[in-house]
Amino acid sequence: MDLNDIKDIDEYLYHFEEKLALRFFDERPYITSYYHSLKEEMSGIAYKNEIPFIERMRTLLKLDAKLQILHDLTRLQTEVTDGFDLSEHELIEIVENDSNTYYRETLGKRTSDSVPWKLSCLGDQD
Secondary structure: OOHHHOOOHHHHHHHHHHHHHHHHHOOOHHHHHHHHHHHHHHHHHHOOOOOOHHHHHHHHHHHHHHHHHHHHHHHOHHHHHHOOOOOHHHHHHHHHHHOOOHHHHHOOOOOOOOOOOOHHHOOOOO
16 A cells, blocks of 8 residues: 555555554554554544544654554564564553654654754654
8 A cells, every 4th residue: 555545544554454463563552452452542533523633643653653653663573573582561661751852863864953843753852
């Protein structure tokens, strides 16, 4: 599926469900539960029109950063989770911490750099 074809948040999340299910859902119940809570929160906020658009976007970007990091970990699962002997709780802690600077880092910035004035960086925190 192409990103331009996505019509709603559920279609967007389906991609993650598909990828994460292959790696985590059977073997890592805590990560599975964490993913489902992110998914529920994302689905819930996407349609709350009583919340200002910018606030919804900020929340969605924060949640998406966490999903992106989880997705990246599925590709590195053996190296990260098995090779370094990280528990599920430690992995979630990494996701939570790294999501605060995710968009900055995707732009090639350092985590110590200030957050760029871009809509796509609304999810980052100083």
